[in-house]
Amino acid sequence: MSTTSRNSKLTGKDLVTVGIYTAIYFASIMVVGFLGFIPIFIPLLSVLVPIVGGIPFMLFLSRTKKFGMITIFSLLNGLFMFITGMGIYSIATGLIFGLLADLMIRSGDYQSSKKSLLGYGVFSCWLFGNFMPFYIGRKAQFEMLTEGYGAEYATALEKLMPLHLAPVMFAACFLFALVGGVIGRTACKKHFKRAGII
Amino acid sequence: METDKTPFYIIDPRTKLLILALNSVFVFGGAGGADTTMEILRHVITFIPLGLLFFGGKRKPVLLAAIFYVAFHVLQVTLFEHTKGVLNYILLFSIGVFVRILPNIMSGYYFISTTRVSELVGAMEKMHLTDKLIIPIAVMMRFFPVAMEEAGAVHDAMGMRGIRFGGRHPSKILEYRLIPMITCSVKTGEELSASALARGLGSPIKRTNICSIGFRALDYAFWILGVFTVFVFITTLL
Amino acid sequence: MITLKNVSFSYEGEERKSLNNINLSIKKGEFIVLCGKSGCGKTSITRLLNGLIPHYYDGKLEGETLLDNNSISQLPLYDIAREVGSVFQNPKSQFFNQDVFSELAFICENLGMTKREIHQRVTKSISSFSISHLLERDVSQLSGGEKQRIACASVSAPNPNIYLFDEPSSNLDVQGIALLRNTMANLKKQGKTIVVAEHRLHYLMDLADKIILMVDGKIEKSYTREDFLNLPPITRNSMGLRCARLQELLPYKSEEKPVFQKHIAFKGFCYMHKSAKKHSLHMNPFYIPKGSVTAIIGENGAGKSTFAKCLCGIYKKCGLMEIEGKDENWKARRSTCYMVMQDVNHQLFTESVLDEVLLSMDQEEEVLAKKVLKSLDLEHLSHRHPISLSGGQKQRAAIATAVVSNREVIIFDEPTSGLDFTHMKEVSKQLRELSKTGKTIMVITHDPELILDCCNYIIKIGGGGVKESYPLHQNREKLLHYFIEGGVSVE
Numbered sequence A: 001m002s003t004t005s006r007n008s009k010l011t012g013k014d015l016v017t018v019g020i021y022t023a024i025y026f027a028s029i030m031v032v033g034f035l036g037f038i039p040i041f042i043p044l045l046s047v048l049v050p051i052v053g054g055i056p057f058m059l060f061l062s063r064t065k066k067f068g069m070i071t072i073f074s075l076l077n078g079l080f081m082f083i084t085g086m087g088i089y090s091i092a093t094g095l096i097f098g099l100l101a102d103l104m105i106r107s108g109d110y111q112s113s114k115k116s117l118l119g120y121g122v123f124s125c126w127l128f129g130n131f132m133p134f135y136i137g138r139k140a141q142f143e144m145l146t147e148g149y150g151a152e153y154a155t156a157l158e159k160l161m162p163l164h165l166a167p168v169m170f171a172a173c174f175l176f177a178l179v180g181g182v183i184g185r186t187a188c189k190k191h192f193k194r195a196g197i198i
Numbered sequence B: 001m002e003t004d005k006t007p008f009y010i011i012d013p014r015t016k017l018l019i020l021a022l023n024s025v026f027v028f029g030g031a032g033g034a035d036t037t038m039e040i041l042r043h044v045i046t047f048i049p050l051g052l053l054f055f056g057g058k059r060k061p062v063l064l065a066a067i068f069y070v071a072f073h074v075l076q077v078t079l080f081e082h083t084k085g086v087l088n089y090i091l092l093f094s095i096g097v098f099v100r101i102l103p104n105i106m107s108g109y110y111f112i113s114t115t116r117v118s119e120l121v122g123a124m125e126k127m128h129l130t131d132k133l134i135i136p137i138a139v140m141m142r143f144f145p146v147a148m149e150e151a152g153a154v155h156d157a158m159g160m161r162g163i164r165f166g167g168r169h170p171s172k173i174l175e176y177r178l179i180p181m182i183t184c185s186v187k188t189g190e191e192l193s194a195s196a197l198a199r200g201l202g203s204p205i206k207r208t209n210i211c212s213i214g215f216r217a218l219d220y221a222f223w224i225l226g227v228f229t230v231f232v233f234i235t236t237l238l
Numbered sequence C: 001m002i003t004l005k006n007v008s009f010s011y012e013g014e015e016r017k018s019l020n021n022i023n024l025s026i027k028k029g030e031f032i033v034l035c036g037k038s039g040c041g042k043t044s045i046t047r048l049l050n051g052l053i054p055h056y057y058d059g060k061l062e063g064e065t066l067l068d069n070n071s072i073s074q075l076p077l078y079d080i081a082r083e084v085g086s087v088f089q090n091p092k093s094q095f096f097n098q099d100v101f102s103e104l105a106f107i108c109e110n111l112g113m114t115k116r117e118i119h120q121r122v123t124k125s126i127s128s129f130s131i132s133h134l135l136e137r138d139v140s141q142l143s144g145g146e147k148q149r150i151a152c153a154s155v156s157a158p159n160p161n162i163y164l165f166d167e168p169s170s171n172l173d174v175q176g177i178a179l180l181r182n183t184m185a186n187l188k189k190q191g192k193t194i195v196v197a198e199h200r201l202h203y204l205m206d207l208a209d210k211i212i213l214m215v216d217g218k219i220e221k222s223y224t225r226e227d228f229l230n231l232p233p234i235t236r237n238s239m240g241l242r243c244a245r246l247q248e249l250l251p252y253k254s255e256e257k258p259v260f261q262k263h264i265a266f267k268g269f270c271y272m273h274k275s276a277k278k279h280s281l282h283m284n285p286f287y288i289p290k291g292s293v294t295a296i297i298g299e300n301g302a303g304k305s306t307f308a309k310c311l312c313g314i315y316k317k318c319g320l321m322e323i324e325g326k327d328e329n330w331k332a333r334r335s336t337c338y339m340v341m342q343d344v345n346h347q348l349f350t351e352s353v354l355d356e357v358l359l360s361m362d363q364e365e366e367v368l369a370k371k372v373l374k375s376l377d378l379e380h381l382s383h384r385h386p387i388s389l390s391g392g393q394k395q396r397a398a399i400a401t402a403v404v405s406n407r408e409v410i411i412f413d414e415p416t417s418g419l420d421f422t423h424m425k426e427v428s429k430q431l432r433e434l435s436k437t438g439k440t441i442m443v444i445t446h447d448p449e450l451i452l453d454c455c456n457y458i459i460k461i462g463g464g465g466v467k468e469s470y471p472l473h474q475n476r477e478k479l480l481h482y483f484i485e486g487g488v489s490v491e
Helices: A012-037 A045-061 A069-083 A089-107 A113-134 A138-149 A151-160 A165-193 B013-028 B036-055 B059-077 B085-114 B117-126 B131-161 B170-198 B217-237 C042-049 C077-083 C100-110 C115-128 C144-156 C174-189 C225-230 C233-238 C304-311 C353-359 C366-375 C391-404 C421-436 C448-454 C476-485
Strands: C002-011 C019-026 C031-035 C059-067 C084-087 C162-166 C193-197 C210-215 C218-224 C263-267 C286-289 C293-297 C320-323 C326-328 C337-340 C409-413 C440-444 C457-462 C465-471
Touching: A012 A045, A012 A069, A012 B085, A012 B131, A012 B170, A045 A113, A045 A165, A045 B170, A069 A089, A069 A113, A069 B013, A069 B085, A069 B131, A089 A113, A113 A165, A165 B170, B013 B036, B013 B085, B013 B117, B013 B217, B036 B059, B036 B085, B036 B217, B059 B085, B117 B131, B131 B170, B170 C077, C002 C042, C019 C042, C019 C218, C031 C042, C042 C059, C042 C162, C042 C193, C077 C084, C077 C100, C084 C144, C100 C115, C100 C144, C115 C144, C144 C162, C144 C174, C174 C193, C210 C225, C218 C225, C286 C440, C286 C457, C286 C465, C293 C304, C293 C421, C293 C448, C304 C337, C304 C409, C304 C440, C337 C391, C353 C366, C353 C391, C366 C391, C391 C409, C391 C421, C421 C440, C421 C448, C448 C476
Parallel strands: C031 C193, C031 C210, C084 C162, C162 C193, C293 C440, C293 C457, C337 C409, C409 C440
Antiparallel strands: C002 C019, C002 C059, C210 C218, C263 C286, C263 C320, C320 C326, C457 C465
């Protein structure tokens, strides 16, 4: 663990650290992320990704002592989602929820474990950006589908991604992140600390 | 002035980002609804990265993707209405995957497989992004394949040990998969950071970028297409 | 030009001083080799000189490190990069760019030089390191030796006067080492100051002006090259140092010729990587003595690792292994063969050494597990986290998992890369003891000291096939010849 630097400006070392941990976070969520290729599992990702991501995120927090690192981390998630072809909306959700999480964790001076946990919950809501293509311009889409391919297609799609699933998925992102955060903290204690990584 | 020897299918990373954005909003997101022009534009937007990949030498995945895209699009227009029950559902899923998600995945694949870290950095510098973003993005792009390599090695080791889903400790499978991968990645990541910093990365001086990126004929064509697509989208809203 | 005055350093969170009151001055144009056992502080000295201590590695630093009368700890890293070029050991983490040209320009870009200046400087490095034939390639396609040459060329672009090498040969084969030596000779000829922290010493002996022995964070003694070479090999070994000349390894204790009754045959080992056009492995049938310690040698990229992965069933559907009259396919071999990977961290999963062993047993029997741990001298560590162990202990933990799951063949992937003499000897002893219990051991290695110390059979692989196989007994000269002459053709 690095000493708290008086200087709160982000240094080159901090920026490199953010890049490394974002990559690790992604490699971790890839373990379950491939499920997203099967449409029926897409809603399930709002449960699995926050759980799996808890381990790398909590480890990342142990290296985070300055404002901005979590925001950049989260924004990078969104950008990475975008360039790997998972949609553009995660850039916005990444930035917003990253900033909120950063503010929250900073209010605990990057020490408070309760605020870290809640912060991870807030951060995980970035994931909702991935589901937004199913909801944005929904009306236009249904018109298009009904006109183009018949009402049946439109109803079938409605069944797959019903509107009322949206708040459920959003809440799932937050709640299961709390679970993931606890798992992550346990892993830090049980593994990373004893292994001498933090 | 040297003559430009770059093959025509090489485009500026900024244009690649545009193609990704168009794909994401109009093909995946379905913005623009059932407008006929938009329908045609969707096909065009889908085939741009496929075409560029094809010329770039990635023949096999491109042909596969194209076949699936066309086939399921045809199914969507013809057969779908007449199906019922389970078949209807399966078809719906598959159409969703191959007509809406696949084009995005392919444009992501196109971006990742044809853009070097140095080119991306050059593009971001031309877009006047701050170093606070450029450096972490560059590091992440550089390091992500390493982290995946570590994950692959852990996967191999698990196979050798006979640790798999449905084994003796099912609740720990996540731990087995993640902990060694993260541990190894953190160690390699520390070496990478040290090496990059010792090579002057992260200095407050304005970075130079020697990558010769810039817009050429094809780039302008795609940007015009992009503007046109947005224009069509706006007309559908009116 | 470099002066260290009473320097001490301890890493964050550690009580121990990694460097303890170091006084050292290095003159311009000197070639210094830092040697000593693992953890003696030689790497820390290189980190002090390139500013990673204190700018990257936090901790408690005392004393002064002066570079031309400027204190290094006051200079930012990017300013140090103009004056000091650092070459590291791990190709996976050392490079930042995929293509060679961008890598060469990387430091100059970071320092904000003009495009014109960058092109001039890169052109100069290309010609002074004769690497124009590599420019079109990706860094990942280069051989280990070429990678280190590119690393040198890239740090040379801002024209530094000091070059640091931190165990640069750890991942290199015979040819790679020759190429590295050649690169260093070139730098020395240009009058550069060179500091190398290294375990392998033999390739540096014609270049070094001074050899500094470190023990427990202190400078124990500084030798001239002549004095160092005049030390009897056994004295150097007792300091934990590797051989200074490969020829030293030739004499051996008269050992009986090992007798092997049975053989293990390998049939039809062929493998083609997905994107490749031709087989990366295409082996005619060959055999090794059952119960032997067989060294697998050959250049990087010859197919050694591919063979190991096929053997352990990581690569599927490849070849048959005939053992005790039974043919085993890849699936069967998943429970009879085991690989101890080069980075052992990949194969340790649990939170304690004991759990690690239990995980590999069909029936979890703690008594048996403890017995195996005891035989591998791990009993006192059974509750430690496996990752927190030392390198050698981790290897033994991996061996323990192989032993309890009754593997017949255990293959080691470069178990001694980057190890000092003492630790190499430990590995060697371990391998011999394992073979005494009836296991057949294979070792992929570039380390002649290890082979001559514990192996009794040699398989040489080249171009994806078996080039040669012979018992080591009475063939020591032949083997050594490969390691001495193998590099000469490159230069």
